[in-house]
Amino acid sequence: MNKLYATGLTAALILAGLSPALAQGQRPAEGSGYDLGTRQELVRQLETQVAAGLAQRTTPAVTLRVAAGKAFSGQVNYREDLDKSGEYVVGNLAGVPGSSFQLRIEGTTVEGNIILRASHQAYRYSADARGHVFVQAVDINKVVCIDYNKPLGYRDPAPAGGAANRAAVVSLQSYPGARGCILLDTDGYALPAGTGWNNGNAYNAPSANMTDANVQAMWELVSEDFRPFSLNVTTDENVFNAYPKYMRMRCVISPGSGPTIANGAGGVAYLTSFRNNDDTPCWVFMSDPKSGGEAASHEVGHTLGLSHDGRISPSEGYYTGQDNAGAWAPIMGAGYYKPVTHWSRGEYNSANNQEDDLAIMAGATYNVGYRPDDHSNGIAGATNLARNGAGLSGNGVIERTADQDYFAFATGGGTVSFNVNTVGRYGDLDIVARLFNSGGGLIGTYDTQGGGNLNVSFSASLGAGTYYLQIDGTSSGNPATDGYSDYSSLGTFSISGSAPAPSGGVATMYRDCSYDGTAVALPVGDYNLAALQARGILNDDVSSLTVNGGYQVVLYENDNFTGGALTVGASNSCLVNNPLGTTNWNDKTTSLRVQTATASFSRQLEAEVANVNNGMMVEGCTDAGGGQDMGYIDAGDYLVWNSISFPTTGTYLIEYRVASGANGGTISSDLNAGSIQLGSTAIPATGGWQNWTTVSRTVTINAGTYNFGIYAQTAGYNVNWVRISKQGAARTAAPDKAEAAQAAAILEIYPNPVADKLYLRTEAVQVGTQYRILNAYGKTVGSGTLTNDSVDVAELPTGMYTVVVTSPGQPTATRRFVK
Template sequence: MKTIYASLICLTSVLVSQRGYSQEKVYPLGSSADLLQQFEQQSRVHRRQAVAGEIQLRVSATATLAARINFEQAGAPDEHRLAGVIEKIPGSSFYLNITGSRLTGNIVLRNSNQAYEYFSDERGNAFIRETDINKVLCINLLEAPASAVPQAPAASPARAVPLLESFPGGAGCVLLDFDGQYVSGTPWNGGNPINAAPSTLTNAQIQEIWEMVSEDYRPFKVNITTNEAVFNSYAKTKRMRCIITPTNTAAPGAGGVAYIGSFNWNDETPCWVFNGGVKGAGEAASHEVGHTFGLRHDGRTTPSEGYFAGHGNWAPIMGVGYYKPVVQWSKGEYAASNNTEDDLAKISSTTYGVGYRDDDHGNTNATATPLVITASGTVTAGVNNGVIERTTDVDVFSFRTSGGNITLNFNTAARHANLDIIARLYDNGGALITASNPATLSAAINTNVAAGTYYVSVDGTGAGNPATDGYSDYASLGSYFIDGTIPYANKPDTIAPEKDTAAAVTPGATPGSIKPGVKEQIDSEVNGVAVLAMPNPFTEQLTIRHTKAGNEQFFVSVFDVAGNMVVPVQRFRNGQQLNVSKLQPGLYLLRINNGKEVITRKLIKAAR
């Protein structure tokens, strides 16, 4: 049996600590334009001599590396890209991108754990400096254990992959690419093409991997998708392709590989996952995509190791998450951490332009979302759910009851959850009645109460000691779902009764058989606040007006009858139009949050 740690070379962190990169000198290379001209002249000379394009890469006052160009591309008039290898040095590569006066790029000498970084200043002066290779490239990510079923070479043509999206319309996009990809014109393989074979994972495994990665990136405005067309609709600076394949040309012997900070490189440089199996491929995908957002490895100083495999039931995503059930983002709160960078802050920073998701439920009793309850007192998860997006986020819900035993279950994502829930029940005066924080990730409240109005809060929490055997609430984030029963003698008003129902619903009808009524708008009022949605039924556009909001902004989202968010939360101004052309005909719920209350209304999408 292959030793699990065979591909994990822990000497990297030792070498890095001994090199003292902070003392390395920056070497000037002239202007970016002059540097490009030098390379072009050298390349032309060698081509006239019938020799592959060769250039000299100066890395210091006394050292020069002979390089061979394998890829060269001139884009816009002021854009030029070069990629290739260093002659006679196996495992080497170089990449330069000169756009106007701006220079970026690197030289990687993988076998000797060395790297150089190209950069320029605001005046267009070009420089190079030696740097920690771990700041450039993910080196030697541990392969998944044998139990994760490493991918075998594909034996049949690629099949159709299920088309999935975690956050349609998100600010950024990550494509989980399972069906093979021809990659050229990137730093990988020294600029030479890579023809990556399709993954051998089943559609059920693909679905679960997508769920895992989606939950890891749930706090952010990032759409995790398997749909190439969706990926292509994003600008190159707002997307990343993660290729899941048995073709490990980019980094033989590793579980995956990525260039640090490459999410916004404005080119087609992908990241890679070579592991098979759900746990191996899923954890590696989140890890490698994390690198493209600028994250570095989570290891330890004692013992000296580049990747921390966790403690208790927990591990960091940027360490090794193959062996633990709870794998979260980290800021180095565990003992002997060698990396205290704030993962959440880096991913959500303006550098990459994705940011956190908008808060979907208020944090206080005054801004609480009414629980959606049926006339029989049933609370269903399909329409009572949310996301804890930030460490400080608390989602508050309200309900009224005629008194008796209430049962509420607060469940995390069914698979690969990051959110550890603590749920609290308060009376109308804000006094805590009870709380639930069991050893499991989910929570439940089961208690008797008198008639009245109550509030429940959902919050992320930690477990154990973050330094030795647990985790804090730092990255206890993600999806949750609420179900249960609440006694109610009369029809609850958590979905308020509508004046002039805009559709006639035949009992037992499916959404597709709902027939539009004669009214063309919903004009509903709760606590004196009216909401207009026109027309209703709708086909393409829906105009939403909050009659008491004036010019203030509010948040709008749309859910299907199963509780799935089909139009993500958007910031709206009064009278703005909502594009709903992609929705199928049927019944939907419109949710409006004006910062003071959340109003839910029924809408009908008519067939064209």
């Protein structure tokens, strides 16, 4: 490979705006382009013309014909002689100011363009299936951003100081670990030769000479614009370089480069260039945080496939936005003059572009996608607000138009107050908050009207109980005339507020079994190790706990809610050999969450932890069908499980797994020592003490905490387990111990914690293997057939999950993981 006039090119520019179909060899539409002959013929022509120029020791020139009677003379400033039958040339048109051209022929790929900025003309190269090359006129706005000028009267801020003082830029990241990356490059950039900029010549762009404060402010604006997506906006070159070239975009902030790269412009970019594998940057020629930040988002938007937002009448290329209540403008218009700017789908009057900005950028073309949803979109699974005394707090991101984030909190009754705010400056999210009672009834909607009024504050007088706070994006004014819809009202929010704590807390942790030793009552909230220690609870020192009705406690074996987890929905007198988990949970808790119970309720009660009259025997025998320890009850025996919480009033399903001898019989169930009768269930003859059957009955139970009991009216039984679940709610039977032990040996998952893809390694995977993903409440949140060794979990909210793998003829395999 020979390179002329420049060195150091790592990958040639793949020109923006090209039709992928044409680049792969489909013929252009009939009459849509001028036929330049075959690829081989065009390469020979270019090579001959370049060689002639070199032989005469002049700058080579090539003929760029665009029609039968029209051709340009292209001055070649950079050339690569590609292997075998390829050629890449970049330069400008002789005698045409503000012009440039690029043409790359390699294998079956032909791509390139000719740009005449002064006359607003452009041509594009492509090839058909026969190998013929075509050139055709195209809309210049589909190739490169033009005429995107600086704001009226713009002046750059005073410089920060000499270049030596700006050598190190503050390192900022908006979303570490995101799929893609945007670099705001403010400290100068050495543009290599061979790109579409500066007619293919190398160029040293000067530093923007910005203060750290202005770099931070610009980064904040651009970060919030791209917050819905899996994009890490950074100022750190090392972070940027860790991403592959086709998943990153450098935005050079360099006011001094305007005359060289795009004279008079506020910024410039090649459309769709984010996906190219060549590191061609986009440019911004302003260092003011607001103007430069708006331009940076605008130009990066171009690289992700977006076109300009203007108007048909009056005819204008860049819409400067709505007035009056809205005070809004589209990012792909000119957002310099409005406090709120959004991605748009052309909902304002006379819009000339109604493309769906969000869908284009999040689409498969750029492999970026949306951020994973961080909070539940409903009351079931609502995130508990963190509590410190009466104080409540939380935060999140509204990632999509339909996203609604739910939070739960408990109060002892009285006035509750909340402030819900987006970012301190350059916010996109216009917030509406809604307050619901424990049954899901709407108490109030809170929205501060008026363009630029993005935040919400409110107070309400509430009785003691559990409530839910919904955060959503909203609209302002009329999107057609003086405002905007909630389409791109997206971004960051934070919640701060206060609510009187429930008296005495809703869950009490005890140092010893049997509710003995040091006792600490906790209200609803999240408690890491530091928070527990501040309340007198030591690490690995919880042995029993009580839980009020309508609440549950999630225990974690590691700090900050990581490691193994156990959800306790009722009081537990001793966590030694606790049957709710697969291991001993005594003195194991390092962090915990006290939560409101959800409607998805399922509780499995093991026979060996029940209290019994008449001397029930707890037998350590083996169940061939599952391996559980069993309890035997004779006629007249009564099993009691203390403090079972039923979170909501409604219909519950009670199931029994039992075995009987030759004759069947009857079991009845009740609450609080028979004060509430739940009726009788007939048990069929199973023909043996280890021939198991499951029977059930449906009952109505009011919300509350009860002692639940079953009574053997006739005959005798081995009782394996009793399960109570809210009818209609998803529920999952816990695997038997022997089965779980075997499954544990054949299923490995990684990484754990996981961000996007969860990989599974198991002997059980074969044709027909199914998987389910259960959240912390036992609700199925994902399922399907395993077609390879991974499961996509990118859309799951942060939390603890269980993956269950079932394959024909194999034991069920389960593993917990953290998202």
